[in-house]
Amino acid sequence: MASEGGDRVELLQGTLDLIVLRALTTMGPQHAYALADCLERVAEPSLRLNQGTLYPALVRLEQKGWIKGAWQRTAHGREAKYYAITKAGVLGLEKETERWRRLSGLVEKLLLGESP
Amino acid sequence: MSRVRRMVLRLWNALRPGRGDADLAREIAAHLALSEEEFARRGLPPDAARLAARRALGGVEQAKALHRAARSFAFVDNARRDAWHAIRTLRHSPGFTSMAVLTLALGIGANTAIFSLVYSALLRPLPYASADRILSLLEGADGNAVTFGNFGSWRERSHEFEALGALFSTAATLSHDDETSRLTAFRATADMWKVLELPPAAGRYYTANDDRPGAAPVVVLSYHLWQSQFDGDPNVVGSSVLLDGAPRLVVGVAARGYEEAGLSADLWLPAAFGPSLLAEHGDHELSVYGLVRRGSTLAVATAELRRIEGQLKDEFPQAGLDGVVQTVDLRQSIVGDSRQNLLMLSAAVAFVLLIACANIMNLLLARAAARQKEMAVRAALGASRGRILAQLLMESLVLALGGGACGVAIAFAGFRVFVSAASTSLVTLHPALNGIVLGYAAALALACSVLFGLAPAWRAARTCVQATLRDAGTRGSRISEAARNSLVVIEVALAVMLLAGAGLLIRSAIALDQVPLGFETSARATMRVALPGARYGDPSRVTVTFTRILEGASALPGVEAAALVSRLPLARGTNCSVVVEGQTMDGGPVANFRAATPAYFSIMGLSLRAGRRFGPADVAGAPLVAIVNDTLERALFGNTSALGRHVAICPNLTTGQPHWLEVVGVVSSMRSNGVRNDRPSEIFMPMAQSSGNLTMSLVVRGSAPLAGLTPAIRRLVHDIDPFVSVYGAQTLDEFVATDRMASQFIMELLVALGVTGLILAMVGVYGVIAYFVSQRAHEIGVRVAIGASTGRIVALVLRQGCGLAVVGVGLGTIGALAGSTVLESFLFGVTARDPLTFVSVGLVLTVVALAASGLPARRAARVDPVAALKS
Secondary structure, X not given: OOOOOOOOOOOOOOHHHHHXXXXXXXXXXXXXXXXXXXXXXXXXXXXXXXXXXXXXXHHHHHHHOOEEEEEEEOOOOOEEEEEEEOHHXXXXXXXXXXXXXXXXXXXXXXXXXXXX | OHHHHHHHHHHHHHHOOOOOHHXXXXXXXXXXXXXXXXXXXXXXXXXXXXXXXXXXXXXXXXXXXXHXXXXXXXXXXXXXXHHHHHHHHHHHOHHHHHHHXXXXXXXXXXXXXHHHHHHHHHHOOOOOXXXXXXXXXXXXXXXXXXXXXXXXXXXXXXXXXXXXXXXXXXXXXXXXOOEEEEEEEEEEOOOHHHHXXXXXXXXXXXXXXXXXXXXXXXXXXXXHXXXXXXXXXXXXXXXXXXXXXXXXXXXXXXXXXXXXXXOOOOEEEEOOOOHHHHOOOOOEEEEEEEEEOOOOOHHHHHHHHHHHHHHHHHHOHHHOOOOOEEEEOHHHHHHOOHHXXXXXXXXXXXXXXXXXXXXXXXXXXXXXXXXXXXXXXXXXXXXXXXHHHHHHHHHHHHHHHHHHHHHHHHHHHHHHHHHHOHHHOOOOOXXXXXXXXXXXXXXXHHHHHHHHHHHHHHHHHOOOHHHXXXXXXXXXXXXXXXXXXXXXXXXXXXXXXXXXXXXXXXXXXXXXXXXXXXXXXXXXXXXXXXXXXXXXXXXXXXXXXXXHHHHHHHXXXXXEEEEEEOOOOOOXXXXXXXXXXXXXXXXXXXXXXXXXXXXXXXXXXXXXXXXOOOXXXXXXXXXXXXXXXXXXXXXXXXXXXXXXXXXXXXXXXXHOOXXXXXXXXXXXXXXXXXXXXXXXXXXXXXXXXXXXXXXXXXXXXXXXXXXXXXXXXXXXXXXXXXXXXXXXXEEHHHHHHHHHHHHHHHHHHHHHHHHHHHHHHHHHHHHHHHHHHHHOHHHHHHHHXXXXXXXXXXXXXXXXXXXXXXXXXXXXXXXXXXXHHHHHHHOOOOOOOOHHHHHXXXXXXXXXHHHHHHHHXXXXXXXXXXXXXXX
C-alpha cells in the first residue's frame, strides 16, 4: 500500500469512496475490475493503487446503502458483481463532493496564503 | 442515517464471522479472470497474463483481511477467535480449569450473595417520592421510641412538618375460610400514608376520618397477604374480613414497595389514638416519621421538635424525658444493626475472593512458565505482543466468566440459606437476584480476570523468542518463583486475618454461652395468648378469662406448674420510671415492667430474697402490691430494705394522684435485656391488679412435650372463647436461643468463609511447594547422589513451606491486629487482640502449610538421582 515513488499520490482516507461513487454515476453500474481499470487509466501514472484496496471501499459504501451489488454476466459471458449507485448514494455523493470542495478549497487557500 | 446503518451492519457481521468470505472469494476470482483475459488480449502469454493479473490486484489475503476489517469489527472478530481458542486450550487441561473455576465460583458466589443483601439493605434507592424530606425521629439521648403523648404534642404544636406519622407493631387474628391465622400488623396513623407515600396496589388507604376512636373499623392489607391469602383478588377491596373476632372493611391493599423497603407487616390498621393514650407521656412505643414541609429544612424542623420536647420535659417532669429529639436517616432506621453486619461480611467475602485470585494467579504463573515455548513459537510466527497478551487475557476472562456463572449459581443456593435464617434480622429486607446483582457478579468476574490474569499474561507476552526457542529460557523462572512465593505469603496473610476475625467471634460466642441468664430454661415451654380487644373492653372480663385459661393449663397432664406474664425475659415491652412515695417525683430509675401470676417466680427459678411472692389474695380491689428485683431495690433504696415501701410505676400527672403499690417481695435479678446486657431493674405487679394487657405469655413447666401440649392448650382456649388466639409456641430453650441466633448466624458464616480461605491458602502452598520440588528435581538428585539422607531432603522442602507460612503468618497477624478493632462492637468477653486467638490461628496456618508441603516433600524424597541427573 505504501507508495514507493516520490511523485505518487497516496489517497486520503475516504477519497477513494468519493472517486468510486463518482465513477459509478458517470459510467453506470460497473464491476470491481472495470472500476479499477478505469481509475488506473484516468490517474496513470500519478496514482497506482492495488486493485485489492477497492474492496474495502466497496463494502463500506454498500453498508452505508449508497451502492448496491448484484451478480450479472459480462458482455463476454463471464460472471461478475456489478455495483450500481442508489438514490441515497446520489445524495451522499452530492454531500461528499460539497465537503471535498470545501476542504480542498480551504487547503488551497491556506497554501496560497502561506507562500510568499 | 447511513452511518448508523453501517454500524449496525458491521456489528451484525461481527456476530456472523466468515459470512461474507465466500462471496468475496467469488468476486476476487471473477476479478482475476477478467483481468487475466484483458492482459491476454493485450498479447501476454497465458502464464504471464495470470501473473500480471495477480500483481495488479495485490495480495489476495491482504485484500480479504482489509475487506473483513471494513465490513465488521476486527477486534470483535479477534476476541471471538481468542475466546474459542481459550475454550479449546482450557478443555485440554481439565484439572487446572476445574480448579480455577471452582475456586473463583466460591469467591464470586460468596461476594454476589452478600452483595445482594448489601444492595437491598443499603444501596437500593428508597421508593418514596420525597425520601430526602423524610425524618425518622427518636426520643432521648439513648434513642428511644416515642411516647403516644409526645407524638400527639409534636403533631399539635409543630409547623415545620407537612405530616407526622406514627406506627407501632402489633398482632391480629384473621378468621378467613374457616381458618384462623395469627398475623403481624402495624397500627399506623393515617398521616403515615402521606409521609411514606406510595400509591396503593388496590383500593385506597384509610384517611384521618377512619383513624379516630369510634370510627367504622377498616383495614389495609399488605401486598403479600393479598397475594397469599386472597389470591390477589381485587374484589376483596370493599369486602369485610373477621379480625380479632370483629368484622373490618378492607379499603385497600398497600403498595408492594413498603415490604421491599423493610416495612413488612401483614396488615395496616388505623392507630385511632384515644385521649387516654395521647395523655400517656411515659411509655415509649411509637416509630415516628415526619415529612418536612416544602421550603423548610431538616435542621429547622428538628430544632422545632427539640423546642417542643423541652416544653414537654417541663410539663411532665415525671415522664423521665430529657428534652432530646434525635433524627435518624430513614434507611438507617429501617436497616438498623444489619449495616455493620453486612459491612463485616462484605469484608470477609472480599478476603476470600482475594485469596482465590492469588491462587489462580499462582496457577497461571506456573502455566505461563510451562507454555513459554508455545508463546515463543507464536511470536516467531508473527503474533504481536499485543495479540499474545490479548489471547492470554481472553483465557483469564473465559475462566472468570465460567467462575462467575457457577458463582451466581452458588449465590442462588446461598440465598435459600439466608431466607431460611430470616429470623436473624440480617434479612429485614427482600434481597433478590436482580439485574444489578447479576451485573455486579459480571463486573466482579471481569475485574478478577484482570487482577489474576494481567501479570502472568504480561510476563508470557514478553517471552524472549530466541532464548526460549534455543531452550535457554530459564532465567525468567527465578523471577516467577519469587512472584509465586510472595503470592502465597499474601494468601496465608489474608487467611490469617480472616481466621483471626472468625476466631474472635467464636470466642465471643463461647463467652456468651457461659453467661448465666439468671433464670431456668430447660423443660419449660411458652406461648402467647391474645384476647381480641373488641370483645374485652371490661378489665374484669380479661382477668376472668386469663384465670380460666391458666387454671385449665395447670390441670393438663404433664404440666407441673403454669403462669402468665405480660412479657417474657428478653422480650420487648414497657419500660417505666419508678418513683418512691415521699421522695422527689422527678424521674426515678427506669425498670422493666411485668404483670405476672403468682407461680411465675418459681417457674422461672427466681429466688426470693425477702418478703413474699404474689398470692391468691392479691386481686383487684385488694391493696395494690408489687415485687421488685434486687437491682431495683438497690437503685431505689440503697442498702435499706424495700419491703413495706410504696412505689409508683409510670406516674402520670394527667391521671391525678399516682397509684401507690406496696413492695411485698424482693426477688433475684436476671438478664432480661439479653445476655450482652447487665441485669436490669424490674418491677412486677399481680396480673389481677394490672389487667391492661390483652396479650400474655403462658409459661409452663413440666414433662409434657411441646408437640402434645400446644394442641391441648389450643383446645382448652377454644372452649373458653373461640376468638382467643394462641401462637408462638416454643420451648424456653428455643426462645432464648433466638436472642443469640443473629450473632451466631453471622459467626457461622464467618467460620465458613474462614475455612474456605484456609483451604484455598493450603492449595496455594501445596502448588508452590510442588512446583519448587519439580523445578529442583535436578538439584535434589545431585544432593542425593553426594549422600544427602532422605530426612535432609524432606527437611529442605518442609523448610521452604514453613518459611512461607511463617512470613505469611507474621504479616497476617500484624494486619489482623491492626484491623481487628473494627470487630470490637461484635465481641463479648474477649478483647480484639486476644492472644489465645491469634496464637492458635498462627499455629493452625503453620501446621496446615506444613501438611500441604508434606506431599511434595515425600515426592522429593523419592527422587531417583540417576533419572534426575540424566534429564
